[in-house]
Amino acid sequence: MALLNDAVHNLSDVPALGISYLAMRWAERPADSEKTYGYHRAGTLAAFTNAFVLVLLSLWLGYEAFQRFRAPVAVVESWMMWTSVAALAVNGGITLALVRGRGDLNLRSILVHNFGDALSNIAIIAGALIIHATGDSWIDPLLGLAIGLLVLWSSIGILRESSHILLEGRPLDLRVEDVARAILTVEGVQEVHDVHLWSLGGGHHALSLHARIPDMHLDGCERLLVSIQRVAAKEFGVEHTTVQLERAGLPSKSGYGTCEKIAFTPAIENSIRVVR
Incomplete structure (x- = not known):
């Protein structure tokens, strides 16, 4: 047998x-x-x-x-x-x-x-x-x-x-909150939210997020985007980073009020908001 x-x-x-x-x-x-x-x-x-x-x-x-x-x-x-x-x-x-x-x-x-x-x-x-x-x-x-x-x-x-x-789960060796905090170290980034991190397989990772920044010229936005992508690639090995920039100072009714700590959305664990 x-x-x-x-x-x-x-x-x-x-x-x-x-x-x-x-x-x-x-x-x-x-x-x-x-x-x-x-x-x-x-x-x-x-x-x-x-x-x-x-x-x-x-x-x-x-x-x-x-x-x-x-x-x-x-x-x-x-x-x-x-x-x-x-x-x-x-x-x-x-x-x-x-x-x-x-x-x-x-x-x-x-x-x-x-x-x-x-x-x-x-x-x-x-x-x-x-x-x-x-x-x-x-x-x-x-x-x-x-x-x-x-x-x-x-x-x-x-x-x-x-x-x-x-099922597009996050890479097991990475934590969403760690990525968000690292992005906040980029000069000009005031808040990070709607962070989504997933694996493409074969050690390839992708990242998408929203970042609130002060009002600035287009060339400043481009430099900030490059800095965010560099941090994601260097510290976390993320090859594909998509960033949506949002201007700071929006009215409170927009729903983008600040928070004192990381807040997890119950339905979507990796949808978080982090502020300085």
Whole structure:
């Protein structure tokens, strides 16, 4: 059972690697009139697809292991051991080759996948030795269940992170309030609100915000815009920054009264207002 589970898991590597490779090539395409931000999320979509398939696979592996607990079958230890040794060499090599690309979600999904395969191979080798020494056949479905749980655990994290990006969640390493406070350090910016920060995938981020400034000439506005974009890029790695400038001193009925502290809008967490 453990060997069957591992074989099915390894078989799933073929389409997973194919999807990830196509996504990597697709993500390299430049932005066009249809995809104005580019194709960065192709890798995120591939990671989500691979993780979703692995969740379904892990549930099937768990079901098959449970069935073997109810109806044990004879196990050929030598087949378990030598097949797993060969698979360990392949999965270990792929894992080492992908370590450098672990910052990319798409590549990390394949890295986690193959690392799980390698751990499964080690567990099967150990299980084969124990079965050979003790003759306990229940170890086989137990290993199969453990492999299914390992696949499920490794997939859920990738599924959660990729869905967060696809739903335009903020980059997990950035905080909206930190970005707003950094923009306030730009000379001339009096208030920042309606700050929206999201990930495009592949380590590319985008930012949009409203900034209130004193009345000034157009050339002064342009210099201030450049300064805001420079702060966003240098301190937070944001590549796309969109700023709407608003003139300070608007009447109170406009709804832009100042606040003494950061105020979160209940419905939209990242719609905030920060003043000096």
